[in-house]
Amino acid sequence: MPRPDLMSSIARQYFELTKPRVVALIVFTAIIGMFLAVPGWPPLRQSLAGFIGIWLAAASAAAINHLIDQRIDRVMARTAHRPLPTGSLTPTQVLVFAISLGALSMAILIALVNPLTAILTFASLIGYAIVYTAFLKRATSQNIVIGGAAGAAPPLLGWAAVTGQVHPYALLLFLIIFVWTPPHFWALAIFRVEDYSRAQVPMLPVTHGVTYTRWHVLAYTVLLVIVTVLPYLTGMSGVFYLGGALALGAGFIYYAVRLLNPPDELFAMKVFNYSIIYLMALFAFLLIDHYLMPMPVSFNPGLNFKPVA
Numbered sequence: 001m002p003r004p005d006l007m008s009s010i011a012r013q014y015f016e017l018t019k020p021r022v023v024a025l026i027v028f029t030a031i032i033g034m035f036l037a038v039p040g041w042p043p044l045r046q047s048l049a050g051f052i053g054i055w056l057a058a059a060s061a062a063a064i065n066h067l068i069d070q071r072i073d074r075v076m077a078r079t080a081h082r083p084l085p086t087g088s089l090t091p092t093q094v095l096v097f098a099i100s101l102g103a104l105s106m107a108i109l110i111a112l113v114n115p116l117t118a119i120l121t122f123a124s125l126i127g128y129a130i131v132y133t134a135f136l137k138r139a140t141s142q143n144i145v146i147g148g149a150a151g152a153a154p155p156l157l158g159w160a161a162v163t164g165q166v167h168p169y170a171l172l173l174f175l176i177i178f179v180w181t182p183p184h185f186w187a188l189a190i191f192r193v194e195d196y197s198r199a200q201v202p203m204l205p206v207t208h209g210v211t212y213t214r215w216h217v218l219a220y221t222v223l224l225v226i227v228t229v230l231p232y233l234t235g236m237s238g239v240f241y242l243g244g245a246l247a248l249g250a251g252f253i254y255y256a257v258r259l260l261n262p263p264d265e266l267f268a269m270k271v272f273n274y275s276i277i278y279l280m281a282l283f284a285f286l287l288i289d290h291y292l293m294p295m296p297v298s299f300n301p302g303l304n305f306k307p308v309a
Helices: 004-017 020-036 044-068 070-075 091-113 115-139 143-151 154-163 168-191 193-198 210-227 239-260 267-292
Strands: none
Touching: 004 044, 004 091, 020 044, 020 154, 020 168, 020 267, 044 070, 044 091, 044 115, 044 154, 091 115, 115 143, 115 154, 143 168, 154 168, 168 193, 168 210, 168 239, 168 267, 210 239, 239 267
């Protein structure tokens, strides 16, 4: 019989395959999407099943990412400790684990949620695990811009889980994360530029230089602040959200401007860390505002979108 400490170690290795911190942010935005989709509380069964199904799909995509990126992971200091580079798990074990999580996710979403959510979730899984990781990441310096579509899907998935439909407001949430992704990830890429260069991954600071990337971070941050005003302008949210979005956006712009001439090499990681706090706080403002502001009469959680003056 395996020793308990060995079993615990193996469990930790499998848990690490799911990239728990990344998946937690993904699931958080999906849950917010569920709450924003309905005037009151979202239906319990669809919400709970949707939460589990989306979490399993994201975990499956993360495990596939480990499998495809194992060569890159071995030469990058940030990822050299992962289960495959260290030999703690074999590629076959990771593949079986990823497929099992993905299959269970689809079964739950189809049986307990709705087919639309299952289709969208599967497309997101393939988009991240295959299209981005296996192709875009190695093909173009715009990899994170194009591939960011898969990572931006969770609030759309959450919305679809409780309504069975896609609403323009859900697409607006998608747009926010889509525009947020490049400055978020490029800040990390700047800090890890030597790692990516050694691994021959054409991230923007590797192909075009750090200075060029810093200006792109600023440009996308300004665009992000503009996009985050749209929920207020379309009647999706109220003044409470607008104030929070502008305050958070001012903070992000401050970090992006300071990144042009950073005080030290660690500042890029400060920008990266702030971007995570920014997104979580922004969606928290959306959620709080949703229950502070009376739902507009013209609101329909389905496809009929009527902006409120």
